[in-house]
Amino acid sequence: MAFQGFCDENRPVAYPVPTYSLYPVLADIQNCTAIEIPFDDEFNLPAKLAATNAALTIVCNPNAPTGSFISVDELASLADEIDGVLLIDEAYVDFAENNCTTLVKDFDNVVILRSLSKGYSLAGLRFGYAIAQPEMIASLMKVKDSYNVDAVAIAVATAAIEDQKYFKENVEKVKSERARLTEQLTELGFNVPGSCSNFVLAQCLPPRLSSRDEAAGKNGRAAEIYKELEKRNIFVRYFNDPKLEDKLRITVGTPEQDDKLLLALKEIIK
Amino acid sequence: MAFQGFCDENRPVAYPVPTYSLYPVLADIQNCTAIEIPFDDEFNLPAKLAATNAALTIVCNPNAPTGSFISVDELASLADEIDGVLLIDEAYVDFAENNCTTLVKDFDNVVILRSLSKGYSLAGLRFGYAIAQPEMIASLMKVKDSYNVDAVAIAVATAAIEDQKYFKENVEKVKSERARLTEQLTELGFNVPGSCSNFVLAQCLPPRLSSRDEAAGKNGRAAEIYKELEKRNIFVRYFNDPKLEDKLRITVGTPEQDDKLLLALKEIIK
Numbered sequence: 001m002a003f004q005g006f007c008d009e010n011r012p013v014a015y016p017v018p019t020y021s022l023y024p025v026l027a028d029i030q031n032c033t034a035i036e037i038p039f040d041d042e043f044n045l046p047a048k049l050a051a052t053n054a055a056l057t058i059v060c061n062p063n064a065p066t067g068s069f070i071s072v073d074e075l076a077s078l079a080d081e082i083d084g085v086l087l088i089d090e091a092y093v094d095f096a097e098n099n100c101t102t103l104v105k106d107f108d109n110v111v112i113l114r115s116l117s118k119g120y121s122l123a124g125l126r127f128g129y130a131i132a133q134p135e136m137i138a139s140l141m142k143v144k145d146s147y148n149v150d151a152v153a154i155a156v157a158t159a160a161i162e163d164q165k166y167f168k169e170n171v172e173k174v175k176s177e178r179a180r181l182t183e184q185l186t187e188l189g190f191n192v193p194g195s196c197s198n199f200v201l202a203q204c205l206p207p208r209l210s211s212r213d214e215a216a217g218k219n220g221r222a223a224e225i226y227k228e229l230e231k232r233n234i235f236v237r238y239f240n241d242p243k244l245e246d247k248l249r250i251t252v253g254t255p256e257q258d259d260k261l262l263l264a265l266k267e268i269i270k
Numbered sequence: 271m272a273f274q275g276f277c278d279e280n281r282p283v284a285y286p287v288p289t290y291s292l293y294p295v296l297a298d299i300q301n302c303t304a305i306e307i308p309f310d311d312e313f314n315l316p317a318k319l320a321a322t323n324a325a326l327t328i329v330c331n332p333n334a335p336t337g338s339f340i341s342v343d344e345l346a347s348l349a350d351e352i353d354g355v356l357l358i359d360e361a362y363v364d365f366a367e368n369n370c371t372t373l374v375k376d377f378d379n380v381v382i383l384r385s386l387s388k389g390y391s392l393a394g395l396r397f398g399y400a401i402a403q404p405e406m407i408a409s410l411m412k413v414k415d416s417y418n419v420d421a422v423a424i425a426v427a428t429a430a431i432e433d434q435k436y437f438k439e440n441v442e443k444v445k446s447e448r449a450r451l452t453e454q455l456t457e458l459g460f461n462v463p464g465s466c467s468n469f470v471l472a473q474c475l476p477p478r479l480s481s482r483d484e485a486a487g488k489n490g491r492a493a494e495i496y497k498e499l500e501k502r503n504i505f506v507r508y509f510n511d512p513k514l515e516d517k518l519r520i521t522v523g524t525p526e527q528d529d530k531l532l533l534a535l536k537e538i539i540k
Binding site for chain 2: 022025029124125126127143146147149150151152153156
């Protein structure tokens with residue numbers, strides 16, 4: 001992902017936070033100001049996002065690392081309201097029940113980004129694509145490197161996209177295991193909102209935690225569980241950021257992997 | 271290739287011309303001023319290149335599209351003289367008799383770029399690499415995308431680099447055919463300086479050309495031969511640029527392909 005195509009030296013980039021941590025890094029490389037608008041506690045689209053006068057407004061949908069999903073109607077309104085490009089990063093969309101491709105027909109300022117690293121399990125492949133109206137694509141082509149995507153990657157991606165049966169089976173496996181993981185974590189006392197991605201964001205609630213953890217304060221619990229899991233060679237994500245500091249992002253694994261995680265969590269929080 | 275790692279908002283990029291046409295395009299994308307210093311007629315390193323105060327000085331060596339080679343000693347002097355980075359683009363170096371890797375040991379401001387698209391015949395693969403001292407690499411890593419090179423490309427490139435026998439045989443094939451093509455073109459009346467690349471730069475000399483071609487003037491001949499070849503589905507490169515307008519860049523093909531070219535040239539210039 002490169003922001004050269006969207007950036008305007010005099011106008012910022014804007015996105016709701018918390019979100020994918022690469023956006024500010026890429027904006028910074030391009031000397032572009034980034035305006036970060038905080039989500040509310042339910043990760044709803046912040047109304048202020050439409051009022052930033054950004055050249056590029058980014059919404060990661062489903063959002064990382066929250067797994068939350070902004071409705072297509074809300075994003076249609078946002079696209080309509082802003083005077084700039086709305087980039088909808090759909091890297092995780094294969095695990096959601098809906099997507100925003102229909103918006104491209106109605107709005108010439110919408111760009112949708114897709115990756116083959118998630119739903120298609122091709123995380124090692126550097127292959128992604130954008131969906132937008134021809135004029136938008138033409139303006140992106142102006143700053144595109146003159147060399148095309150790797151020929152082997154094109155062949156691999158084409159084969160993967162053609163095999164929709166395998167793809168759908170795989171996605172269904174992740175979604176069904178996500179439901180089980182969500183249920184089991186809830187039973188252990190975590191607050192786990194429904195996720196539209198291949199990970200869940202589990203809030204570490206106080207009641208089941210030991211008094212020692214209680215003493216560490218609200219924000220210390222998730223960090224402590226994270227460290228305990230790490231000691232057991234189980235790696236989840238912990239972000240010491242507003243709205244995330246009391247939560248763990250847990251990628252949906254195989255049933256066997258998730259059982260190991262659940263067993264370890266039982267030990268840690270008992 | 272991205273110039274973000276080298277660019278300094280207040281200092282230009284400099285390179286001798288004619289050279290690879292992507293340098294000015296990439297500099298422009300980064301809003302970087304490009305200083306172009308003309309080669310002399312023998313494509314020797316211009317002395318003025320050391321006096322540009324560029325943050326980044328680029329020498330394509332062997333140079334495209336001339337096939338000429340600047341000696342390692344001359345580039346050592348240049349590296350020593352300039353207060354900035356010397357980027358030596360060795361995309362075509364596998365077809366030359368020497369290379370500049372030794373300079374990396376002596377100069378912390380030298381970066382060598384390599385590609386697998388030429389000598390390793392992997393033109394569809396997006397795989398290249400840089401050679402420089404650890405501190406230089408560390409500063410490039412700061413602006414590198416957090417994702418690595420395509421995993422399939424790494425596997426393919428590794429296999430290709432490991433098979434040095436096949437690689438060397440292939441390069442020798444190109445070099446021996448390059449010698450034959452150079453000789454045959456010279457016999458036809460072209461002026462063809464020795465090339466250190468997988469193409470030759472053939473100057474279209476007047477004597478063998480028809481009076482109709484003579485009338486077209488010096489600069490028209492190469493362009494006219496180019497168009498005549500194109501009619502016969504033979505594609506060479508013609509650049510309507512200073513020092514190139516009377517020349518054709520001809521990639522070394524298989525002996526069969528080159529025979530077709532030579533036969534067509536005989537017809538055109540008879």
